[in-house]
Amino acid sequence: GGARYKDPRQPLNRRIEDLLARMTLAEKIGQMSQIERENATADVVRGYFVGSVLSGGGSVPAPQAPAEAWVEMVNEMQRAAMSTRLGIPMLYGIDAVHGHGNVYKATVFPHNVGLGCTRDPELVKKIGAATALEVRATGIPYVFAPCVAVCRDPRWGRCYESYSEDPRVVQQMTSSIIPGLQGEIPANGRRGAPFVAGQRNVAACSKHYVGDGGTTRGINENNTAASFHELLGVHMPPYYSAVIQGVSTVMVSFSSWNGVKMHANHFLVTDFLKNRLRFRGFVISDWRGLDKMTSPEHDDYITSVKLGILAAIDMVMIPYTYTEFIDDLTALVRNGTIPMSRIDDAVRRILRVKFTMGLFEDPYGDPSLAGELGKPEHRELAREAVRRSLVLLKNGKPGQKPLLPLPKKAGRILVAGSHADNLGYQCGGWTITWQGLGGNNLTAGTTILNGIKRAVQDHGTEVVYSESPDAGFVQRNKGRFDYAVVVVGEPPYAESFGDNLNLTIPEPGPSVIRVVCGGGIRCAVVLVSGRPLAVEPYVGAVDALVAAWLPGTEGEGVSDVLFGDYGFTGKLARTWFRSVEQLPMNVGDARYDPLFPFGFGLGLETQ
Numbered sequence: 001g002g003a004r005y006k007d008p009r010q011p012l013n014r015r016i017e018d019l020l021a022r023m024t025l026a027e028k029i030g031q032m033s034q035i036e037r038e039n040a041t042a043d044v045v046r047g048y049f050v051g052s053v054l055s056g057g058g059s060v061p062a063p064q065a066p067a068e069a070w071v072e073m074v075n076e077m078q079r080a081a082m083s084t085r086l087g088i089p090m091l092y093g094i095d096a097v098h099g100h101g102n103v104y105k106a107t108v109f110p111h112n113v114g115l116g117c118t119r120d121p122e123l124v125k126k127i128g129a130a131t132a133l134e135v136r137a138t139g140i141p142y143v144f145a146p147c148v149a150v151c152r153d154p155r156w157g158r159c160y161e162s163y164s165e166d167p168r169v170v171q172q173m174t175s176s177i178i179p180g181l182q183g184e185i186p187a188n189g190r191r192g193a194p195f196v197a198g199q200r201n202v203a204a205c206s207k208h209y210v211g212d213g214g215t216t217r218g219i220n221e222n223n224t225a226a227s228f229h230e231l232l233g234v235h236m237p238p239y240y241s242a243v244i245q246g247v248s249t250v251m252v253s254f255s256s257w258n259g260v261k262m263h264a265n266h267f268l269v270t271d272f273l274k275n276r277l278r279f280r281g282f283v284i285s286d287w288r289g290l291d292k293m294t295s296p297e298h299d300d301y302i303t304s305v306k307l308g309i310l311a312a313i314d315m316v317m318i319p320y321t322y323t324e325f326i327d328d329l330t331a332l333v334r335n336g337t338i339p340m341s342r343i344d345d346a347v348r349r350i351l352r353v354k355f356t357m358g359l360f361e362d363p364y365g366d367p368s369l370a371g372e373l374g375k376p377e378h379r380e381l382a383r384e385a386v387r388r389s390l391v392l393l394k395n396g397k398p399g400q401k402p403l404l405p406l407p408k409k410a411g412r413i414l415v416a417g418s419h420a421d422n423l424g425y426q427c428g429g430w431t432i433t434w435q436g437l438g439g440n441n442l443t444a445g446t447t448i449l450n451g452i453k454r455a456v457q458d459h460g461t462e463v464v465y466s467e468s469p470d471a472g473f474v475q476r477n478k479g480r481f482d483y484a485v486v487v488v489g490e491p492p493y494a495e496s497f498g499d500n501l502n503l504t505i506p507e508p509g510p511s512v513i514r515v516v517c518g519g520g521i522r523c524a525v526v527l528v529s530g531r532p533l534a535v536e537p538y539v540g541a542v543d544a545l546v547a548a549w550l551p552g553t554e555g556e557g558v559s560d561v562l563f564g565d566y567g568f569t570g571k572l573a574r575t576w577f578r579s580v581e582q583l584p585m586n587v588g589d590a591r592y593d594p595l596f597p598f599g600f601g602l603g604l605e606t607q
C-alpha cells in the first residue's frame, strides 16, 4: 500500500512514527513478544502479531536440517507475519556464539575464551562476517551474540563465552566482532545508532547486561557484588564499545547487581544504558527472564512484568507462556500502571532496528546463500583462528631440548586421551544442542587425532591411537614410541551445568597423563577446556603443555602448530591460577600469584 512507513525513501523516524500511529495496543505488545520456534505456527504468529521468534539452544526444524529447510521454516513464519493488517515483518533470532553452532555442518569457530588469546581484532572481524553469512544461509537475520561478559572467576559455567578477564581485551574483540556481524558503519554514518549494512549481515546482540561475569564464586545467574566504580571499570566498558559500533540489541543478564535483579534494574537499563550511553536499539530479556526475577520463579508474575517493562526491557523472550505475558501487559497498560509512552518507546526501538536492517524491504531468507554454510573458506578461517588461539605453556623439561615442534618424521607415535578423537568435546557447549555433545557424528569437522594423522601421513610415521592406554601397554611399548600426544580436558557444558568449584581435570585425564607421561614416553599434553584448570600437579611430569581451549570443528589448527607449520602466538587472556583457593584472582590484583600470568605464552624457538 501507499502507507508512508512502507516507503524506504522516507526518513527513518517518519517511517517509525507513521507506523506507530497506526498500531493498536495488541499490535504493539505483539512486537514486544519473542516466542520459541516450536510454538510459532502461522496462526500464533498472525493471531498475536508476534514480532520475533527464536531458536533456543538446539531448537532446529529437524535433526541435521539443511540450510534450505531452515530458510523454508523461517519464511513460513514470515509469510504469516507479513499477512497481518500492517504487515510488520518478524525478526528471527538464534545463538550463533561460535559460528552458527546450532546448525548441522556449519563452521564451528573457537569459543571466545580462545579468540581472546589471539589478540587479533582483524581475525575476529572476519569471523563475524563469516558467521553472518552462515546465519543468513539459513534465512536468519539476528544473532544473540557477542557475549561481552568479562569473566572474573573461571568457576563460572559460561567463562568460555567470555573473551577475557581484562575489559580492554573484551572491548577490542567486541569492537571487531560487531562490525564483522553487522557490517562497518560508513565513515559518514551515525555512530551509536543501530546499524546493519545489508542482507549479508545480521543484527547483533551484546550480552548479558551487565556484570554477568562477576558473580560470587562464578555462580551462574547469581549476584555481582561490586561498587558502581568497579561495575563501570570492569563490566561496563564493552557496552560503550558495543553502542559506539552500532550494536542493534542488548540482552539483559539473569544476574543481579548488589541484590537487584538486572531484569528489574531501571537505573542501569534506562538511566545508564538508554539515557547516559544513549543506546538507541532495543533491550531484550533473557529466556524467561521475567519469571526468574522472583524465587520461586513466576511468583507474582504480573509484578515481574511491571518491573521488567518499566526498567525498560523492550522485547521479552517469552518462549512458551506468551499469552500470559500479553494478557498481563495489556492489563497493566489498560489500568495505567504502565504508561503508553513506555510501550511506544519499546516499539519505536524495535521498529528502528527492523527498518534500519532493511527487514521491511527484505523480510524473507535468500536461498541463494545456502552455499555459505560450512564453506571451505570459512573452515580455513576457523583453522587459522584455532592456530592463533593456542597457548604454549611449557616446552621442554629443565636441561632437555624442547619437545615442540614435533617431528613429522618419526618411527611411531602414540596419541592418547579422551579428547583426541572427539569432535563434540572439542566444540564444547552451544553446538548442535544447548549443552553440546560427545562423539564424532554430531556435525562435519576434523578431530585433533585426524589432524595429527594428516600432518604425518607422507612421512612414513605410524600413528597408534589409544584413548586410555594402561600402564602395562606403556611399559611394554615405551621404547617403541618416539613421543606421545595426550589430549584431555572438560566435557561440553552450557550455563549452570558448567559451574564448577574444584576445576580439576576430569578423570580419566589425569590417569592418562600419569600413565603415558610418567611411563617414560616424552609427551605433549593438549588441554581442551573452557577455562584454565588445576594443572600444577602435572606440569612437572609433562614435556610440553598446550592450552587449546574449545577449538571447534577445525582440529587441524591444533596439529598445524604442534608440528611447527605455524608458530605459537597465543597469549593468555585469563590468569592461570595455581589452586582454586586463590579465586577470584585477576591481572592487576594486589595479591597475584598465578601458575601462568595473564599475557603469558611461549613461542617455538624455531619460529
Ligand SMILES: OC[C@@H]1[C@@H](O)[C@H](O)[C@@H](O)c2nc(CNc3ccccc3)cn21
Pocket (backbone or CB within 6 Å): 055, 056, 057, 095, 144, 207, 286, 287, 434, 495
Ligand atoms: O538461547 C537464548 C538465550 C541465550 O541467548 C542466552 O545467552 C542464555 O542465557 C539462554 N539461556 C537459555 C535457556 N535455554 C534453555 C534451553 C533448553 C531448555 C531450557 C533452557 C536461553 N538463552
